[in-house]
Amino acid sequence: MAARDYGQYCGVTRALELVGERWALLIVRDLLVGPRRYGELAAGLPRIPSNILAARLKELQDAGIIRRAPRSRVIVYELTPYGRELEPVVLALGAWGFKAMGDPREEQIITPDSMTMALRTAFRPHVALHLPATVYGARLGPADLLVRVDGPTLDVTRGDGPADLAFAAGPDIHRLISGELAPDRAIATGVVEVLRGPGALLERFASTFHLAA
Structure with missing residues (x-):
């Protein structure tokens, strides 16, 4: 019961x-x-x-x-x-809640699993379908994720490895995903730190992962 x-x-x-x-x-x-x-x-x-x-x-x-x-x-x-x-329900709730997230509070954390689901929520397969296959190494707070995008297919795993673009960011990455901050400004302001690879690929990431706030 x-x-x-x-x-x-x-x-x-x-x-x-x-x-x-x-x-x-x-x-x-x-x-x-x-x-x-x-x-x-x-x-x-x-x-x-x-x-x-x-x-x-x-x-x-x-x-x-x-x-x-x-x-x-x-x-x-x-x-x-x-x-x-429940997966589509959780993804839909994540997209709905994203609109009311606001700026992160100091005590709020991100985890590998929460970021994996956030990326699944923001993934736009109809956009990725027309882009070259790309691997992103994303260090998001304490979470090291390998994000593989191949057409409409997304695969997110924990760990580091070869990537076309490796970058680090904190909770403020929501400003990039929402479109509030352009990729070049995200790099210039330190919201995203490019670790390896051409920073221009962050534009592709922002096109592939997007949620309107």
Whole structure:
């Protein structure tokens, strides 16, 4: 039984009963990137109390949204096919929430999984389809991501490696993705630091990943 019961017979109501508790959708967000151990989920959501994380995982399991699975002699949590159906919902919520983000507060952090989902949210496959295949090495706060774009296909993985353009940025990268800051100005003002490769490729990145604020 869901932790919250609104007493209404409605699809939206039922969805909120299943994933509307605090932290639940953020757990789903991180599992959309890939299976995670309990400790990895806790590290990716540093403010979540351990008892709340355990409770949410149990609720999501009971609802058939996630499951525990053995992987290389450890137990991981992963989304079920029913849970993966939440991906377009999470992406749409991310795009909607982006419009109200404003400037980052000092205490706010970004994580590899949150940035991976942000890039999925901002990805424009119809634009990338007409651009050359490109690999970006993106150091976004503490997250080192390899972002591979090949036509309408996007692949984001953790780590460093060969890239056509490698750059570093913090939470202010939302100003580039929103179009508030042009790529050349993002570099000139230090919002984006080019580490390797031609800075002109940041224009291609900004065209490929865009969300209007």
